[in-house]
Amino acid sequence: MLGFLIQRLLQAVVVMMVISALVFIGVFAVGNPIDVLISPDVTQQIRLDTIAAYGFDKPLWEQYLAFLERLVHGNFGRSFVFNMPVLQLILSRLPATLELTIAAVAGATLIGIPLGMYAGYRPDSPITKAIMGITILGFSVPTFWIGLVLIMTFAVWLGWLPAGGRGDTVMVLGIEWSFLTLNGLSHLFLPALNLSLFKLAMMIRLARAGTREVMLTDTIKFARASGQSDGTILRRHVLRQISIPIVTVFGLEFGSTLAFAVVTETIFSWPGLGKLIIDSIQSLDRPVMVAYLMLIAFLFIIINFLVDIAYAALDPRLRARRS
Amino acid sequence: MIDSAAPIARFWFEFRQSQIACVALLIIVLIAALALLSPWIAPQNPYDLATLVLMDARRPPGHVGAGGYVYWLGTDAQGRDLLSAILYGLRISVQIGLAAGAVAFVVGATLGTTAAFLGGRVEMLIMRFIDLQLSFPAILLALVLSALLGQGKVQIIIALVTAQYAYFARTAHGAASAERAKEYVEAALSTPLPSHKVIFRHILPNCLPPLIVVATVQVANSIALEATLSFLGLGLPVTEPSLGTLIANGFQYMLSGRYWISIYPGVALIVLIVAINLVGDQIRDQLNPRLRR
Amino acid sequence: MTARLLEVRHLATHFFTRAGVVKAVDDVSFDLEVGEVIGLVGESGSGKSMTGYSLLGLIDPPGRIVQGSIKLKGQELVGLPQEALRKLRGRRIAMVFQDPMTTLNPVLTIADQIHLAINAHERVSTATARQRAVDVLTRVGLPDADRRLDAYPHEFSGGMRQRVAIAIALLHRPDVIIADEPTTALDVSIQAQILAEMKSLVRDLGMALIWISHDLAVVSAMASRILVMYGGRIVESGPTASVLRDPRHHYTRGLLNSLPSRAAPGQPLTQISGLPPSLGALPPGCAFHPRCPRADAICLTAPETTGHERRDWRCHHPLTAVSA
Numbered sequence: 001m002l003g004f005l006i007q008r009l010l011q012a013v014v015v016m017m018v019i020s021a022l023v024f025i026g027v028f029a030v031g032n033p034i035d036v037l038i039s040p041d042v043t044q045q046i047r048l049d050t051i052a053a054y055g056f057d058k059p060l061w062e063q064y065l066a067f068l069e070r071l072v073h074g075n076f077g078r079s080f081v082f083n084m085p086v087l088q089l090i091l092s093r094l095p096a097t098l099e100l101t102i103a104a105v106a107g108a109t110l111i112g113i114p115l116g117m118y119a120g121y122r123p124d125s126p127i128t129k130a131i132m133g134i135t136i137l138g139f140s141v142p143t144f145w146i147g148l149v150l151i152m153t154f155a156v157w158l159g160w161l162p163a164g165g166r167g168d169t170v171m172v173l174g175i176e177w178s179f180l181t182l183n184g185l186s187h188l189f190l191p192a193l194n195l196s197l198f199k200l201a202m203m204i205r206l207a208r209a210g211t212r213e214v215m216l217t218d219t220i221k222f223a224r225a226s227g228q229s230d231g232t233i234l235r236r237h238v239l240r241q242i243s244i245p246i247v248t249v250f251g252l253e254f255g256s257t258l259a260f261a262v263v264t265e266t267i268f269s270w271p272g273l274g275k276l277i278i279d280s281i282q283s284l285d286r287p288v289m290v291a292y293l294m295l296i297a298f299l300f301i302i303i304n305f306l307v308d309i310a311y312a313a314l315d316p317r318l319r320a321r322r323s
Numbered sequence: 324m325i326d327s328a329a330p331i332a333r334f335w336f337e338f339r340q341s342q343i344a345c346v347a348l349l350i351i352v353l354i355a356a357l358a359l360l361s362p363w364i365a366p367q368n369p370y371d372l373a374t375l376v377l378m379d380a381r382r383p384p385g386h387v388g389a390g391g392y393v394y395w396l397g398t399d400a401q402g403r404d405l406l407s408a409i410l411y412g413l414r415i416s417v418q419i420g421l422a423a424g425a426v427a428f429v430v431g432a433t434l435g436t437t438a439a440f441l442g443g444r445v446e447m448l449i450m451r452f453i454d455l456q457l458s459f460p461a462i463l464l465a466l467v468l469s470a471l472l473g474q475g476k477v478q479i480i481i482a483l484v485t486a487q488y489a490y491f492a493r494t495a496h497g498a499a500s501a502e503r504a505k506e507y508v509e510a511a512l513s514t515p516l517p518s519h520k521v522i523f524r525h526i527l528p529n530c531l532p533p534l535i536v537v538a539t540v541q542v543a544n545s546i547a548l549e550a551t552l553s554f555l556g557l558g559l560p561v562t563e564p565s566l567g568t569l570i571a572n573g574f575q576y577m578l579s580g581r582y583w584i585s586i587y588p589g590v591a592l593i594v595l596i597v598a599i600n601l602v603g604d605q606i607r608d609q610l611n612p613r614l615r616r
Numbered sequence: 617m618t619a620r621l622l623e624v625r626h627l628a629t630h631f632f633t634r635a636g637v638v639k640a641v642d643d644v645s646f647d648l649e650v651g652e653v654i655g656l657v658g659e660s661g662s663g664k665s666m667t668g669y670s671l672l673g674l675i676d677p678p679g680r681i682v683q684g685s686i687k688l689k690g691q692e693l694v695g696l697p698q699e700a701l702r703k704l705r706g707r708r709i710a711m712v713f714q715d716p717m718t719t720l721n722p723v724l725t726i727a728d729q730i731h732l733a734i735n736a737h738e739r740v741s742t743a744t745a746r747q748r749a750v751d752v753l754t755r756v757g758l759p760d761a762d763r764r765l766d767a768y769p770h771e772f773s774g775g776m777r778q779r780v781a782i783a784i785a786l787l788h789r790p791d792v793i794i795a796d797e798p799t800t801a802l803d804v805s806i807q808a809q810i811l812a813e814m815k816s817l818v819r820d821l822g823m824a825l826i827w828i829s830h831d832l833a834v835v836s837a838m839a840s841r842i843l844v845m846y847g848g849r850i851v852e853s854g855p856t857a858s859v860l861r862d863p864r865h866h867y868t869r870g871l872l873n874s875l876p877s878r879a880a881p882g883q884p885l886t887q888i889s890g891l892p893p894s895l896g897a898l899p900p901g902c903a904f905h906p907r908c909p910r911a912d913a914i915c916l917t918a919p920e921t922t923g924h925e926r927r928d929w930r931c932h933h934p935l936t937a938v939s940a
Contacts, residue, residue: 015455026471124677136604140597142547144554144567145589148574152582163578222719225672226784227706227736236732240723256460263462263551267574278555281470289467300458316723316768 008308012301019297020071023290024064071294077287081280086291090273094295095175096166097272100264101257103179103192108199109250116207117234117242123212131204138201143260147194147267154190162187164269191268195261199253206249210242244314251307255300337609344605347598354595358414365407369564399572399584409591412566415559416592419476420546423483427545428538430484431491436526438492439499440518450496453489461486465548469557479558483545494537498530532610539603543596550592566592620687621824622648622671622792627684627694629663629670638896640666640679642848645921648792653818653825655835655856657871658845659892664828667845668794671826672709673701688791707737710785714797716777720769726753726780727765733784752783757813775806782814789821796828811838832871836860841926844868847903848895854927864929866908902932 051057058066070076076086119128155163167187169176178184214220215238223233262274269275273292280288338344357364399405438449456464468482502508503526511521552558553567554574561568566588573584629641640663648654658664669675671686673693686693688708693701705711713719721729730749734740740748746765753761756779769777778798785793795814799807815838818825829835835842835856842859844852844867852865863869870888890907893899899906905915910933919930 018452018455026467136597136600140543140547140600141593142551142596144551145570145593148570148577148585148589152577152586156578156582218713218715218718219721221674222711222713222781222784223721223732224674225705225711225713226733226787227702227704228732229702229736232732232736236724236728237721241721244723252458255458256462259460259463262466263555266555277466281466282556284470289470293463293467296463297459304458314723316770 008305012305015301016297020068020294021064023293023297024067076291076294079280079285079288081283081285081288086287089288090276090291090295093271093273093276095177096270097258097261097265097274099178100188100191100195100270100272101254101261103188104195105199105250105254105257107192108196108203109246112200112203113207113239113246116204117211117238119204120208120211121215121230121234121238132208135201135204138197138204141197143194143198143263144267146197147191147264150190150194151267161190163190164267166271191264191270194268195257195264198260199257202249202253203246206246207242210245211238214238214241240314244311247310247314248307251303251310255296255303258296258299334609338605341605344602347601347605350594350598351602354413354591354598355417357410358417361407361410361414365404365410367404367407369403369408369411370562399569405569405583405587408564408569409566409588412564412569412588413591413595415476415563415565416546416549416567416595419480419483419549419565420542423480423487423545423549424538424542426480427484427488427541428491428534431488431493432495432527432530432534434488435492435495435497436499436530439496439503440521440526442503446496450493453492453496456489457493461544462548462551465552466555466557469552474558474560476559476563479549479552482552483548486548487541487545490537490541491534494533495527495530498533499526502526502529536603536607536610539599539606543599543603546592546599547596620647621650621652621689623685623687624671625685625687627667627670627686628682629666629675629679630682631679633678633896636896638679639663639848639898640895641670644684644845644848644850646843646850646853648824648826650791651818651822651824652841653815653827653839654841654843655839656826656828656843656845657830657832657835659830661892661895662845663848663895664845665796666848668711668796668826668828671792671794672705672711673698674705703737706733706785706790707788708790709792709794710788710790711794711796712778712781712785712798715801716774716781716798717801719781720777722769725766725768726772729780730765730784730787733787737788748787749783752786753780755786756780756783756817757809758783773806774802775810778802778806778810779813782810782817786817786821790823792824792826793818794826794828797830799834800829800831807834814838833875833877844871847893847898849903849930850921850928851904851931852927852929854923858927862927862935864923864927864934865904865931866910866933866935867904869935870907902930 074087076090078084079086079089082089115131119131122128151163154161165187166176166178167181167184169178169184170181171177178188211234219241220233220237223237224230228236258273261270261272262278264270265272265274266278273295276288277292279285280292338348362368399408434449434453438446465482465486468485469479472478472481508521508525511525512518516524549558549565550567550570553565554571556571559565559568561572564572569588570585570592573581573586573588577585624647625645627641627644628639631638631640642663644663644667646654656664656667666675666679670681671693673696675681681694684694688704693704696704720726724732727746727749730752731742731745734745734748749765750761753765758764758776758779764772769780772780778801782798798814799810802810811834814825817823825838827835827838832842839856842853842856843850844859844865846867852859852863852868859868860872863872867888870886873886874888876885888907893903893906901916901918902908902911905911908915912933914932917932919932921928921930922934923929
């Protein structure tokens, strides 16, 4: 197990190096960064000073090394727009995004797995056909469009729920949370629903495919032959076996949900990372873009790592092989 | 009785068994025709600012405009006839979806088959990179790229291709590796044919079925992704409105109840994407050997 | 007169697939007495496993029991509601499957799987369940059961896993155990051990056993009576010794002739020519006629079950008894 951990850790370092190089080239080396740093009508002297200060006159590889060194020290520079350290800015926005993402993924999982298991258990029932129809819509209809329809329906026509913002928050552990107040929850509901529909469709399909496969195995036949009810079989035998692929996808999808939060946050004016990145893209606030990309990459690697560990915990066969 | 027929005829015979897929295909053909013919059938040229009547801006569906013209689907903030704008928007969305899909197909398939053919370190390096890219959501990549490249058709196609070629590459690599191991390829390689000819004449044609499945899905994804980027203000400029741009323009008016500016372009977009996905599903089922009876 | 333990009459289980009706079980009748061991023999695809599933009420759509009756101690099982059938399964009739590698759930511990099987019929405390698990595992010859309860199936050998499966079948002391080729997937030495243990368990606990197998040699070592199945029907039945000595159906004789123990050393084994038919496309009349050396025009009509004393067969041209 220790060898496995070390191996994965080394892999993670290599991946982070590759990503940092790509981000560096993509964001700093394409175009002339100095043009966005200072206004065009400053004196030549100020221009040269700034170039020297940021090291743009040095060869590219030296700039990259300096960039890496700053990254390692957690120094992502200052946001041009907000005029504050980028790390601080990003960390202040992270909780809102995490709250939204977790609510969306958790909701998709809690609703999607039972629906998918039902669809796999009763493949020919009309309810299953309806569920599968919903998944086609969930896969096809772009997230932003669903968001519009949700706002249209629940905020504009019915007036039941607010169209945007975070609502009242409560400070717990030094972080603001929406889900702890009723008002905050009402603000969280629509964006979380919006963000979760694609994942819901995916969870349903996964759970259905897994259930169909497991239901045909001798394990299930034997459990039925011993008199166990279908409910017990689904809850104890099938759920446990399909949870292994689902955990993998859950982890990977958590990452992509973080990315899709960009769209949902823009529509619902949710003050999280996604809204921040869109704003900084539009104002060409490059340090924020870099920090966001590196943070997402870092989160991805951590998630992949956790998925591997969960995998081993769920599958006793794998656990045995690794130890 | 169909066993003796050509593969394409047989494929078509099986395809016709699914009513849903046939209806979807019909819709795609219809939309493609509308998109292609939009300059001739649209009642108004939405790019021609001179024809726009600002007085008629944000009118609901069915409104009779100043010139006695009926706006069946209403007008947008600039007084543009939405029906015409949607027809032109469909044209742009279809163009971009097809162009991005085609380029990503060529780039990805070439990269994947080449990697499978060359093997060794090159293969490992290429595939590692592609796996790494695939572990990141395509939307992020497209987002950053279109931010860096700026607005415009070519720019967005580049962004979409970069975000999506990896799916083709991995599929092509998988199929080509399996094909590479077969004896007829060894036989072809032992002749003095140049190796690129072996790739293009022998390996690639046999990788086509899975690539076609990926292609249908990716064209639908390209259209959705383009619409998403345009909605976020990173895709196409307002002067060249795609469906996503139209929806974005209408968003601010939606809260005051002027739903049609966003909703109708959205309906057109969704019908198109759902239809492509339904056809894609059917093709996938037909080409999947595990589901064959 | 007390009712028989199990009385199966004219049982027919058909599957209604898109390709046509598959007659997996067709007009099957037999009896089972308390404590009796019978063998159900046939090639794969002859409908013997489906007969077992029909007894348990485990036939899923598109299949269903289309006619016949199954009486367990006089109680009719055909047509019982699902929940009533579930309560019978594992408690009154239990089943053991062929491949122990796939019957146990790979991600649950042995203890968990036994608890689930106990809880299917009675509510007991975890401690009681555990004690019952230890008892029953010890009974089937698994040493050190207490320590091994928390292991996962993959930590066990094939023979040990099959013992666990048998233990689960024994949990509620059922009246009937259906064993569907439980030794086929095991090594020959383990196979002999399990056979011996099953035999003594049945004797000690007074249970009846239906032993399903394609292997006539195994069945003849276990069963006091043999039923030979072909194409979804029972083509011959009778006391083991009598059937082995005097086969009346040509298929039974073919099976016997292909047994290695019956062939003279150095001589090639006799085979039955042709392949067993698919249950979805059975030949008309006697399903065996395309492979039968004695077949003629009359074999295109289905033969009725005939026989005398305890021997039955379905054949227009039965073999004559060698030593009647």
